Amino acid sequence: MLTVEGVSVRFGDTVAVDDVSFELARGEVLAVLGPSGCGKSTLLRAVAGLEELASGSVLLEGRDLADVPTHRRGFALMFQDGQLFAQQSVAENVGYALRLRRMPAAKVRARVAELLELVGLPAYGDRRPGTLSGGEQQRVALARALAAEPRVLLLDEPLSALDRSLRERLAGDLRDILVRTGTTALLVTHDHDEAFTVADRMGVMFDGRLVQQGPTLQVWREPADERTARFLGFHHVVTGEPARRLLEAGGREADGVEGCAVAVRRSAVWVTDDGPLAGTVRDAVAVTDAVRLELDVEGVGPLEALAAQSARLEPGARVRLKVYGTGLAVVPR
Amino acid sequence: MSLLGRRAAPGWALAALAVLPLAFLAVFFLLPLGGMLARGFLPDGTLDLSAVGEVLGRARTGRVLAFTVGMAAAGTVLTLLLGMPLAYVLYRLTFPGRALVRAVVVMPFVLPTVVVGVMFRSLLAPTGALGVLGWDGSWVAILLAYVFFNLAVVVRTVGGTWEGLDSRAEDSARALGATPWQVFRTVTLPALTPAMVSAATLVFLFCSTAFGVVLTLGGLRYGTIETEIYLLTTQFLDLQAAAVLSVLQLVAVVAMLAVAARTRTRREQALRRGGARSAARRPRSHDIPLLSLAALAVGFVLLPVGSLVWRSLHDGDGWTLRYYRLLGDPGATPALRVSVTDALGNSLRTAIDATVVAVVLGLIVAVLVSRRPSTRRGRRLVSAVDGAFMLPLGISAVTIGFGFLITLDRPPLDLRSSAVLVPIAQAMVALPLVVRLVTPVLRGVDPRLRQAASALGAGPFRAAWTVESPVLVRPLLAATGFAFAVSLGEFGATSFLARPDRPTVPVLIFDLIGRPGADNLGMALAASVVLSVVTVGVMGVVERLRVAGVGAF
Structure with missing residues (x-):
């Protein structure tokens, strides 16, 4: 169990990490999600022992790590651009931690082959890192980190440098490998999908503070406040009577939400033949798997929505709208 | 059309565009060099290489060569040893006054060689601050001057690369369990090696062709190839021997420049790959040993300078202007x-x-x-031009100077009495x-x-x-x-x-x-x-x- 208690990190006058606490159980994957510059990488470096704590403590199995230097913590770090050692071959990179532990060469070879197999790159051992694609480099970096059998694996935006289709595929593989090896991991990222796919639990970080944490699906559905909601992809926040109408249209309990706001995902509102709401199309843009609309919705106001690609919608067209309750979140104002 | x-x-x-600089190089570098070589190898208009074996066989030549190479090697090693901690401190740490210290370290490189010689003499002379060491007029003085002069080359070349290294590779290694020394040996040092080789080559080059420093500090007691060429030309008028040594130096210099150029291209490629992310941080307690070494190096730079200034303001009686x-x-x-x-x-x-x-x-x-x-030919041409204009860096200035005198002394180019020769050289x-x-x-x-x-x-x-x-x-x-x-x-x-x-x-x-x-x-x-x-x-x-x-x- 990794325990982070009231950790703060300061650079001069700026507070990069401000009183952050969380727990990470063995075998669990926690993602800290936040916009760039929110302090999440600094938090990761602080856990690794690479930044000095201004206050608070990092404990592993109840033992304070304050006096334990980075190289004795038994962690491993993986960065978005791999940071493979350019002068070493792929196999040498993967076997780095094992050689540090003076494991016999034959055993190192066997273990390296096993790990390269695990990350889907058998027969890459003799290659130089410079000859690999970005995705392959990340796989090697993962193998190198796993070779150390880290007590906690620290991942700094591990997939952010890759293009989208590769990122999606690798996120699934990463989740798979972490679960299969039972690795405890702390992941920081600005990418929702990456956090959502890889992690069991999720925390949201703004301006150095951890504003919300919980099971991934729960955070995804029930953002703690408006800012978190917007960051997690809720496009609109409506209040008052329009909020009540949306909740009712989505089949959600609307009593007792006075004084609250309702955050709406674009995917919560769809054009159908017979929805409870009516609106006028202001603009329509085709995207890969739907048509994205800007609407004036009667009794609600401006809203974004989606329509099936087959729909032919010109500005000015009148449409009926259906609301999915799971795409709405009640947040305090 | x-x-x-x-x-x-x-x-x-x-x-x-190339014509102008190439013509300049041809007239004011190749011609004097050629003239000097012709005097040596074509004494009577026919090729006479008998001097080569004879000159190289002389016991004195052997001594001069051994001294040149040995001193240059020792100077290079010492400069690297002193320069590495300084490069680390000045490019990986931040502290107030860093810019000033960087400027202080670069200063010796641009100081006139004769001035460097005078500095070390004023420091090491029996009346100087370090006179008790008895190093005045010894080879130690020359060695110290080499280090003093070339520290900037190591610090700036290695420091520049060090500054650009992404510290996250080192962080990865640390997290994987490498001790600070293991991180340095397995991650940092391999990344710095091209820069170190490049710097070492140039330091060796500068040391082995040093002239002013050796002449002022060693007098005629210690000779390097460069001072030997000077002696042979001006004192003994043995142009054959001078030409042989010039060619020998030329070959060695070209070889070293080629090594430097190769490591440089490799370094440029390497740097293009790495993402630059400023990794400089404030000093921490474990930096104290390296900070002390760096302070020692800075002291080593400042001591001769201080000694020079102090002694220029003192006569036997006290302060004076x-x-x-x-x-x-x-x-x-x-x-x-x-x-x-x-x-x-x-x-x-x-x-x-x-x-x-x-x-x-x-x-x-x-x-x-x-x-x-x-085109491949075009690229070859460009790299040939690049190399040609690096040559003057390592050719004996004495050879050039004397070559000017003996080749530009008759029409169409009689410049011997003209004031343009000095600026051109x-x-x-x-x-x-x-x-x-x-x-x-x-x-x-x-x-x-x-x-x-x-x-x-x-x-x-x-x-x-x-x-x-x-x-x-x-x-x-x-x-x-x-x-x-x-x-x-x-x-x-x-x-x-x-x-x-x-x-x-x-x-x-x-x-x-x-x-x-x-x-x-x-x-x-x-x-x-x-x-x-x-x-x-x-x-x-x-x-x-x-x-x-x-x-x-």
Whole structure:
């Protein structure tokens, strides 16, 4: 169990990490999600022992790590651009931690082959890192980190440098490998999908503070406040009577939400033949798997929505709208 | 037709542009070098190589070679050992006053060699601060001067690379369980190796061709190839032997430059890959050992400087400005025909002329060698030109100086009595440095910028002007300052070419320290201080321009 208690990190006058606490159980994957510059990488470096704590403590199995230097913590770090050692071959990179532990060469070879197999790159051992694609480099970096059998694996935006289709595929593989090896991991990222796919639990970080944490699906559905909601992809926040109408249209309990706001995902509102709401199309843009609309919705106001690609919608067209309750979140104002 | 003409233009224009610097190189470098070699190998108009075996077989030649190589190797190792901690402290840590310390460390590199010699003599002389060590006139003094002079090369070359290394590779290794020493050995050191090899090669080159320092500190007791060539030419008039040694030096220098060039390309490639992310941090308690070593190195740089200044302000009785007053007096010493201030005027004028020549030609060469021709032949040509203009960096300045005297003394080029020889020789010395400073900046310009300008309708010249001139301003100013400082302190070639009635300050200083008398020595010290102040002032301005390449290769 990794325990982070009231950790703060300061650079001069700026507070990069401000009183952050969380727990990470063995075998669990926690993602800290936040916009760039929110302090999440600094938090990761602080856990690794690479930044000095201004206050608070990092404990592993109840033992304070304050006096334990980075190289004795038994962690491993993986960065978005791999940071493979350019002068070493792929196999040498993967076997780095094992050689540090003076494991016999034959055993190192066997273990390296096993790990390269695990990350889907058998027969890459003799290659130089410079000859690999970005995705392959990340796989090697993962193998190198796993070779150390880290007590906690620290991942700094591990997939952010890759293009989208590769990122999606690798996120699934990463989740798979972490679960299969039972690795405890702390992941920081600005990418929702990456956090959502890889992690069991999720925390949201703004301006150095951890504003919300919980099971991934729960955070995804029930953002703690408006800012978190917007960051997690809720496009609109409506209040008052329009909020009540949306909740009712989505089949959600609307009593007792006075004084609250309702955050709406674009995917919560769809054009159908017979929805409870009516609106006028202001603009329509085709995207890969739907048509994205800007609407004036009667009794609600401006809203974004989606329509099936087959729909032919010109500005000015009148449409009926259906609301999915799971795409709405009640947040305090 | 007009389209074709415009397309062909850059190639022809570049070739035309190349004519000027190539002609300069041919007349003022290859011709004197050739003349010197002809005197040696074609004494009677026929090839006579009998001297080669004889000269190389001499016991004295063996001693000189062993001393040159041994001292250069020792100097290189010592400079690396002292320079590495300093590079770490100055480029991986941040602390108040770092810019000042960086400037202090670069200073020796631009100090005139003769001044460096005078500094160490003033420090190590029996009356000097470290006189008790008894190193005056010994090889230790020469070795220390080598380190003093070349520290900047190691610090700036290695430091520049170190600063650009992404610290996250080291973080990865630490997290994987590597101790600080293991991180350094397995991750940092391999990444720094190309820069270290590059720096070491150049330090070795500079050490093994040092002239002014060896002549002032070793007198005639210790000879390197360079001083031996000087002796053979001026004292023994043994031109055959001098030519043999010149060729030997030429071969060795070309080999070393080739090694340096190869590691440099590799380094440029490596740097392009790495993402630059400033990793400098404040010092922590575990940096204390390295900080102490760095402080030692800085002290080593400051001690001779302080000693020079202090002694120039003291005579036997105490504080005095007497030596400085004497600088303006033409009759101060019967040894001199002109006052030191007159010589300073000469120095400044010749340095300005030399700077103009070096910067104009250097810019042309830099533009040429930063092109990327599409044909293999074109690329070969460019790299050949690049190499050719690096040659003067390592060829014995003595060979050039003497070559000037024996080849440019008859029509059509009778320049022996002309005042242009000195600035031309100095420009030849400064030219490679200008090229090295400006070329990387031009090479760093993304060619797609030029293509974008062309696509928008700019002709080849207009496109190059739009994209490249803005980035050139600072490096050109820096190169100008650097060329000026180098010309001001040039001694090897100038000592041959300066006319007795128009000496430059370094020549005068060397003259003064060779003569007995407290006033002569005091004036030499004071003149060294004045020359240093001018040089360091110019370099201070250059440093403010923050161009990365000064002193780094």
